[in-house]
Amino acid sequence: MHRRRFLQGAAGSGIAATLGGCVTANPSSSQLPLSPASLSLSLPELAPINAYPDRIISTNVCTRPFRATGPRIETETVGNKTLIHNYGHGGSGWSLSWGTAALAESLINADKQTPVAVVGCGAVGLTTAIQCQRAGYKVTIYAKEQPPYVRSSYATGIWSPDSRIVTLANAQPFAERWQWMARISYLRFQTLLGLAGNPVEWTTMFRLADKPFDDHGGHNIPGEPAYPNYRKELLSDLNPKARDVSPSLNPFATPHVRQFPLLMFNISAYSQYLLDLFYRSGGQIIDRTLTSMADFQQFDESVIVNCTGYGAKALLNDDSIIPVRGQTCKLMPQPEVKYGIQYFDRHTSVYPRRDGLLVQAGAEGDFNNPLANIDPQESIKAVEQLAAIMAEMK
């Protein structure tokens, strides 16, 4: 069967995922004992987080490449070149990377002797390049920047496949494609556990709330559009599950606490893993900056996959890309901290990344904000919020 038709069929028939010809699936929740509504197990030891502004070791800002209708993954013919676009993944680029890479690769309609150019070396470009290599193509990446200087390197680094990926108004037509990409990616990440340097790992999270959880799941900044809750609607069979922490065990000051396992990407180690994998498979990376559509004509390769992320806005004059600014900072690594916290009522989250405890702040005015200016006060405030959570712990 033709590969492209197979992939479309797989998406349409709801097959869990196909990776390298093997079918694998997360066990359905119906095969497992039901999760208790409240956690009755004892909680792990929660090492205190040293949340002091003078332990901030770096602060970063970057813009998410958000498109109201979802990422652009389609083929365009430019002169004698086949240009496959793969950009605009909002706040989900790392999470959906393997799925979007598989989709872009399936759009290549050429024999395996055809060299392929991938433009871009972020989360999407690297995984697309590796996916094309696995399919048998010889791949060269062309990019203005490489990790750790790409926008992807400044992300939070968690499984967030429906974060700012499409608006609620456009959710329906994109749902099937999203689900397919999310499931491919999820399963691929499970194959990347337990590697040296822990590029991908599961961590324990606590979501704190002042009011009962309404399951909207979002953490919108004022001024943002509504987004679909795809994960709840389309991936609820994936394990493991969240549990509410019972009041008698709740170590936090907020009345409502939910404990859940979260896939986390240690971006330094993970980017290096992807680069190594690409090089080991015979790939090469060439510095090149494109300034207009016409530059695609200059490539030797006849098939080019455009993974320029937010860069596509200027390169293609694509006004459908809306910048969503995000600022993070890292506190000194604390290997003994093996949990994270999300407190969306106070726009504060922390993730126990190995390369530093990653603290994310949310600010009003981040939506449609192209400014990549660091506001030190924003991160200091988030760290102080975190300090308050620590101080209030029982």
Ligand SMILES: Cc1cc2nc3c(=O)[nH]c(=O)nc-3n(C[C@H](O)[C@H](O)[C@H](O)COP(=O)(O)OP(=O)(O)OC[C@H]3O[C@@H](n4cnc5c(N)ncnc54)[C@H](O)[C@@H]3O)c2cc1C
């Ligand atoms: C604060 C923040 C937190 C986030 N957290 C998460 C998260 O936890 N999980 C998640 O899944 N996603 C997260 N995201 C979203 C994620 O970071 C993006 O979706 C992802 O980085 C997009 O990857 P990309 O490869 O498309 O783009 P990029 O990383 O921007 O890569 C683009 C590549 O194209 C190159 N390029 C661009 N323009 C040109 C040009 N003109 N010529 C040549 N080369 C060019 C660049 O140099 C680069 O190599 C977050 C984003 C932000 C801002």
